[in-house]
Amino acid sequence: EENKPAKGAWQEGVPLKELQHRGVCLLKLHAASQRTGLYGRLLVTFQPRKHDPDAELPSNSFGPGDIAGLYDAASQGDALCTGIVTRITSRAVTVAFEDSQDTLSLDHERSYRLLKLANDVTYNRLKKALNALKQYRGGPASDLIDVLFFSADDSPAVSPEPLQLYNNSLDESQREAVSFSLAQRDLAIIHGPPGTGKTTTLVEIILQAVQQGLKVLCCAPSNVAVDNLVERLAGRSVRILRLGHPARLLEPIQRHSLDAVLARGDTAQIVADIRKDIDQAWAKTKKAQDKGERSHFLSEIKTLRKELKEREETAMAAALTHASVVLATNTGASSEGPLKLLPDNHFDLVVIDECAQALEASCWIPLLKAPKCILAGDHKQLPPTIISHKAAAEGLALSLMERLIGRYGQKVVKMLTVQYRMHEAIMHWASSELYGGRLTAHPTVAQHLLKDLPGVTSTEETTTPLLLIDTAGCGLFELEVEDEQSKGNPGEVQLAGLHIRALLEAGVKAKDIAVVAPYNLQVDMLREHLGHSYPELEIKSVDGFQGREKEAVILSFVRSNRKGEVGFLAEERRLNVAVTRARRHVALVCDTGTVGRQPFLQRLLAHVSQRGEVRSAFEYLGDLVPQSCPAEGQSRRQRGAKLPAAPSPKPQPPPAGQRRAAPRAARPKPGAQSSAAPVGTSGAGRESPKTRGGAERLRAMLGAFLEGSELQLDFPPSLNAHDRMLVHQMAEELGLQHGSTGEGRDRFISVRRKEPAEPALPAATFPSEQHPLPQPQRPSSETPAPAEPGGSRQGSGKVDLKALHLERVQREKARREEAARKAQEPRASSRKKDKGEAQLTEDIDALISAAVKADNTCGFPRCKASVSTLGQLCPHCHHRFCLSHHVPEVHGCGDKAKAQARQRISREGVLYPGSGSKDNSLDPAKRAHLQRRLDKKLNELTSQRKSKKRDKEK
Ligand SMILES: Nc1ncnc2c1ncn2[C@@H]1O[C@H](COP(=O)(O)OP(=O)(O)OP(=O)(O)O)[C@@H](O)[C@H]1O
Ligand SMILES: [Zn+2]
Numbered sequence: 032e033e034n035k036p037a038k039g040a041w042q043e044g045v046p047l048k049e050l051q052h053r054g055v056c057l058l059k060l061h062a063a064s065q066r067t068g069l070y071g072r073l074l075v076t077f078q079p080r081k082h083d084p085d086a087e088l089p090s091n092s093f094g095p096g097d098i099a100g101l102y103d104a105a106s107q108g109d110a111l112c113t114g115i116v117t118r119i120t121s122r123a124v125t126v127a128f129e130d131s132q133d134t135l136s137l138d139h140e141r142s143y144r145l146l147k148l149a150n151d152v153t154y155n156r157l158k159k160a161l162n163a164l165k166q167y168r169g170g171p172a173s174d175l176i177d178v179l180f181f182s183a184d185d186s187p188a189v190s191p192e193p194l195q196l197y198n199n200s201l202d203e204s205q206r207e208a209v210s211f212s213l214a215q216r217d218l219a220i221i222h223g224p225p226g227t228g229k230t231t232t233l234v235e236i237i238l239q240a241v242q243q244g245l246k247v248l249c250c251a252p253s254n255v256a257v258d259n260l261v262e263r264l265a266g267r268s269v270r271i272l273r274l275g276h277p278a279r280l281l282e283p284i285q286r287h288s289l290d291a292v293l294a295r296g297d298t299a300q301i302v303a304d305i306r307k308d309i310d311q312a313w314a315k316t317k318k319a320q321d322k323g324e325r326s327h328f329l330s331e332i333k334t335l336r337k338e339l340k341e342r343e344e345t346a347m348a349a350a351l352t353h354a355s356v357v358l359a360t361n362t363g364a365s366s367e368g369p370l371k372l373l374p375d376n377h378f379d380l381v382v383i384d385e386c387a388q389a390l391e392a393s394c395w396i397p398l399l400k401a402p403k404c405i406l407a408g409d410h411k412q413l414p415p416t417i418i419s420h421k422a423a424a425e426g427l428a429l430s431l432m433e434r435l436i437g438r439y440g441q442k443v444v445k446m447l448t449v450q451y452r453m454h455e456a457i458m459h460w461a462s463s464e465l466y467g468g469r470l471t472a473h474p475t476v477a478q479h480l481l482k483d484l485p486g487v488t489s490t491e492e493t494t495t496p497l498l499l500i501d502t503a504g505c506g507l508f509e510l511e512v513e514d515e516q517s518k519g520n521p522g523e524v525q526l527a528g529l530h531i532r533a534l535l536e537a538g539v540k541a542k543d544i545a546v547v548a549p550y551n552l553q554v555d556m557l558r559e560h561l562g563h564s565y566p567e568l569e570i571k572s573v574d575g576f577q578g579r580e581k582e583a584v585i586l587s588f589v590r591s592n593r594k595g596e597v598g599f600l601a602e603e604r605r606l607n608v609a610v611t612r613a614r615r616h617v618a619l620v621c622d623t624g625t626v627g628r629q630p631f632l633q634r635l636l637a638h639v640s641q642r643g644e645v646r647s648a649f650e651y652l653g654d655l656v657p658q659s660c661p662a663e664g665q666s667r668r669q670r671g672a673k674l675p676a677a678p679s680p681k682p683q684p685p686p687a688g689q690r691r692a693a694p695r696a697a698r699p700k701p702g703a704q705s706s707a708a709p710v711g712t713s714g715a716g717r718e719s720p721k722t723r724g725g726a727e728r729l730r731a732m733l734g735a736f737l738e739g740s741e742l743q744l745d746f747p748p749s750l751n752a753h754d755r756m757l758v759h760q761m762a763e764e765l766g767l768q769h770g771s772t773g774e775g776r777d778r779f780i781s782v783r784r785k786e787p788a789e790p791a792l793p794a795a796t797f798p799s800e801q802h803p804l805p806q807p808q809r810p811s812s813e814t815p816a817p818a819e820p821g822g823s824r825q826g827s828g829k830v831d832l833k834a835l836h837l838e839r840v841q842r843e844k845a846r847r848e849e850a851a852r853k854a855q856e857p858r859a860s861s862r863k864k865d866k867g868e869a870q871l872t873e874d875i876d877a878l879i880s881a882a883v884k885a886d887n888t889c890g891f892p893r894c895k896a897s898v899s900t901l902g903q904l905c906p907h908c909h910h911r912f913c914l915s916h917h918v919p920e921v922h923g924c925g926d927k928a929k930a931q932a933r934q935r936i937s938r939e940g941v942l943y944p945g946s947g948s949k950d951n952s953l954d955p956a957k958r959a960h961l962q963r964r965l966d967k968k969l970n971e972l973t974s975q976r977k978s979k980k981r982d983k984e985k
C-alpha cells in the first residue's frame with residue numbers, strides 16, 4: 032500500500048529499465064517450473080536465466096502477498112494475467128495465478144516480465160467495499176452504518192455485568208475499557224496512547240466476547256498488527272483462524288493460518304492427491320502428440336480443478352465456522368476471499384486494531400459484516416499515508432476513529448491512561464501536549480533508566496532520560512539538495528554516531544538502540560555510516576518505527592537552515608511517534624536555532640532542558656571530522672575584539688578552600704559579564720526546584736539592561752540552546768532588538784534597544800568588521816565586568832596589558848599549586864615502558880592526582896556532580912569540572928581556549944578541529960589511547976574506592 036502505483040508509473044511512460052531500478056519490475060524471467068497450489072491455483076516459479084538456477088534476481092521490492100502482473104517480455108501489450116507472489120528468494124520468484132487463467136499456458140522458451148500491481152488490487156477492494164456500503168440493504172451492519180454516519184444515535188448501553196477477568200493484572204483504565212466495550216450496543220472506541228496496553232485490553236475483550244458465545248472478526252490495517260494479535264491470542268484456549276499471508280513466519284502464527292489448518296484437516300490428503308493428478312495432467316499436455324490429445328488433458332484438468340475447489344471450499348467453510356475468532360487485515364477480510372463462504376450474519380462483533388492508522392474505506396470491508404464494532408487506536412499517532420493532496424483535502428486524511436470521536440465525543444470512547452513503556456520524563460511531554468495530561472507512568476517504568484539494564488554502567492548518558500544535543504551555531508547545516516524532497520544532515524549523522532558510541536561503551540546493547548530520522552535520505556546516510564559497525568542497531572524512519580519500542584532512541588531532526596524551515600517534523604503526530612518509542616532514554620540531535628522556531632517543537636526542547644540534559648554539539652566538535660565545521664578559523668578572526676567579555680563560571684577566583692560556597696550561592700549580577708555563564712549547559716535536571724531557573728535569570732539580566740544605560744547586552748556564546756531561545760523570546764516581548772552574530776561556536780546573541788540612545792552607534796554595524804585580525808582577549812576570570820558603557824566595551828585593537836599580566840599571574844599561581852600537589856602525591860604508577868608510553872602515563876597520573884586532590888563537586892556553578900573520580904581539570908581556570916562541564920566553552924573559558932588556539936594557529940599555521948580545549952597536539956589515535964587509559968584508571972580507582980567503602984562497612 033505504501034508503494035507508488037507501479038502501473039501508473041509505467042503507463043506514464045517510465046522506461047522498463049527504470050522500473051526495474053525502482054524494484055517494481057523484473058525483466059526477462061523464465062518459467063522454471065509450475066505446479067498446482069492451494070485453491071487449485073497455478074504456482075509458477077520464475078528465474079532470471081534459463082538453465083542457470085544460480086543466477087540472481089536484481090534487487091527488488093517484491094514480497095509475499097504482492098499482486099503481480101505477468102507480461103510477455105517481447106510485447107508492450109496488456110498483462111497476460113495477474114497473480115499473487117507467494118515466495119521470493121534471491122534467485123527465484125513464485126507467483127500463484129488464479130484458476131480463472133485456465134488458458135494460461137506458459138512457454139518455457141519464452142521470456143516474461145513481472146510488474147508489481149499491488150495498488151490496483153487494494154484500490155479495487157476499497158472501491159468495492161464503498162460500493163457495497165452504498166448498496167447495503169438489510170445486512171447485519173444496517174444499524175451500525177446509521178450510527179457511523181450519524182443518521183441514528185448509538186443505542187443505550189446494556190448495563191455492564193460484573194466480569195471474571197482472564198487477565199487480573201489489568202489496570203483500572205483497562206478494566207473500564209473492557210466492561211464499557213462489552214456493554215456498548217453498537218460502537219465502542221478504545222483510545223490507547225503509546226504503551227498503554229491497547230492490545231492487552233483488546234485481547235481481554237475478545238476473550239470475554241468469545242466467552243459470551245460471540246463470533247468475532249478481528250482486523251487491523253497491517254499484517255504485522257494482525258500477527259501481533261494472533262500471537263497474543265495463540266496462547267489462550269480460544270479457536271483462532273488467520274486469513275491471508277502471515278507476515279511473520281513464526282510457528283505460533285503459521286499454525287493458525289488457513290493454509291496450515293487445511294493442511295491438518297481430513298480433506299488434506301484427498302486434496303493433495305487431486306493436485307498431483309492435475310500436475311501430471313499438465314505434464315501430459317506438454318507431451319501431447321496432437322491437438323485432440325492435448326484438449327483431452329486440458330478438460331481433465333478442468334474437471335479435477337472443479338473437484339479440488341469444491342473440496343477445498345467445504346474444508347475452508349468448516350474451518351471458518353469452527354473458529355471463534357477470525358483474524359485478517361482489513362483488505363484481507365474482503366468478501367472476494369474465503370469469508371464469502373460464511374453466511375451474512377455469521378459474525379457478532381468486529382474489532383479493528385490500529386484503527387487510526389487505517390483508511391476509513393478499508394475499515395468498511397470488515398465493518399459491513401457485524402452489528403457491532405470496537406475500534407482501538409491512537410489518533411494522535413501517524414495516520415495512513417495519503418499520497419493525493421486532493422483526497423486528503425476532501426476528508427480522506429481523517430480516520431474513521433477521529434471522525435467518530437469528533438462527533439460523539441467521550442461518550443463512545445474510553446482512554447487507557449497508564450503507560451508501561453516510558454520513563455515518566457519521556458512520557459510527560461507527550462502527555463501534556465497530546466493526551467490532556469492524563470497519562471501516568473506505571474511504577475515499574477516511571478523511573479527506569481539505561482543504567483538499570485543489566486551490564487550497563489552509570490554514565491552521564493545512561494542516567495538521563497532526556498538528552499538534547501544542540502547543533503545551533505555549529506554550522507552543521509542540512510544538505511542542500513536541489514529538487515530533492517528528502518533531507519540529510521551529515522553533521523547529525525556523526526553526532527548520532529558519537530552518542531551511540533558513548534552508549535555502547537557504557538554497556539548498552541546495540542539491539543536496544545534505535546536511530547530514527549524523519550527523512551529517508553538521512554536514514555540512508557545513517558545506515559551507511561553506522562549500519563556496518565553496528566549491525567544490530569536499528570535505523571529507521573519515524574513512520575517506519577510506529578508501533579515499536581526501544582530502550583534508547585536517538586532522534587536526528589535533520590533540519591538546519593538559515594530560513595528556519597522545519598518541514599514535516601512540524602507534524603505533531605510524527606514527533607509524538609518519534610519520542611514515544613523510547614523506554615529509558617531519548618536523545619534529540621537537532622539545531623534548536625532552526626527547529627525551535629516551531630512552537631510545538633520548541634515546547635519539546637523546553638521540556639528536555641527542564642527535565643533532562645542539554646549539551647551543545649560544541650562538546651563533540653573535537654571529535655567530528657573537521658570539514659563539518661567550515662570556516663572556523665575565519666570566523667574567529669572576524670570576531671575581532673567586539674567579543675562580549677568572556678563568560679566565567681565564577682565572578683572571582685576565590686581561594687581554593689572556599690571555592691564551593693561562593694559561586695553556588697551567587698546570584699547573577701544582571702548585565703555583568705559573568706552572570707550569563709551559569710545559564711550555560713547547566714544540566715537543569717539536577718537543579719533543586721528551589722534554585723532559580725535559567726529563564727528567571729535571563730529575565731533579570733534583561734530587566735537590568737532595560738533599566739541601565741547600556742546600549743547593548745551581549746550574551747556569551749556558551750548559552751545553551753534553550754536559553755538562547757528564551758533570550759530571543761523575552762527580547763521580543765520586551766520590544767528589544769535581538770539577533771545573533773558570529774559563526775560557528777562564536778555565535779552569540781546581542782540585545783539592543785530599539786531606539787539607540789546614542790545614535791553614534793548604528794545598530795547593525797559591529798565594529799568587529801573593522802578589526803579583521805585576531806585580538807587578544809581580556810582574561811575572563813578577572814574583573815566581574817562592570818556594566819561598561821558601549822564605547823569602552825569595544826576592543827580597541829590594542830593589547831590589554833593589565834589583563835594579560837593578571838592572567839599570567841594567575842597561571843603562574845595555579846602552576847605552583849599544581850606542582851605542590853604533585854610533589855605530595857606518590858606516583859600511582861612508576862612503571863615505564865617506552866618514552867611515549869611514559870609520557871601518556873604521566874599525563875594520566877597528573878590528571879588523576881589532580882582529580883583525587885580536588886574537592887568533590889564540579890566547579891560549574893550549581894552543578895553537584897561528583898568529580899572525585901570522574902572529572903577534568905581545566906588548563907585555563909584550573910578548576911575541576913564534571914565531564915559535561917569540562918569543555919572550556921561550556922564553563923566559561925571559551926575565549927581563553929580560543930585565544931590559545933589562535934596563538935597556536937599563528938605559531939604553527941595549522942587549524943585544528945575544536946578550539947584547543949583538548950590537547951590537539953596529540954594525534955587522534957594517541958588521544959583515544961590516552962582516553963582509554965584514563966577511563967581504565969578511573970574505573971580502577973572507582974572499584975578501589977568501592978572496595979574500600981565495603982571494607983569500612985564490614
Ligand atoms: N495491566 C498491565 N500490567 C502490566 N503490564 C502491562 C499491562 N498492560 C500492558 N502491559 C505491558 O505494556 C506493554 C504494552 O502492551 P501492549 O502491547 O498491549 O500495548 P499497546 O498499547 O498495544 O502497544 P502500542 O503502543 O505499541 O500500540 C506490554 O509489555 C505489556 O505487557
Ligand atoms: Zn576553565
Ligand SMILES: [Zn+2]
Pocket residue numbers: 889890891894895896912913914915916
Ligand atoms: Zn558539572
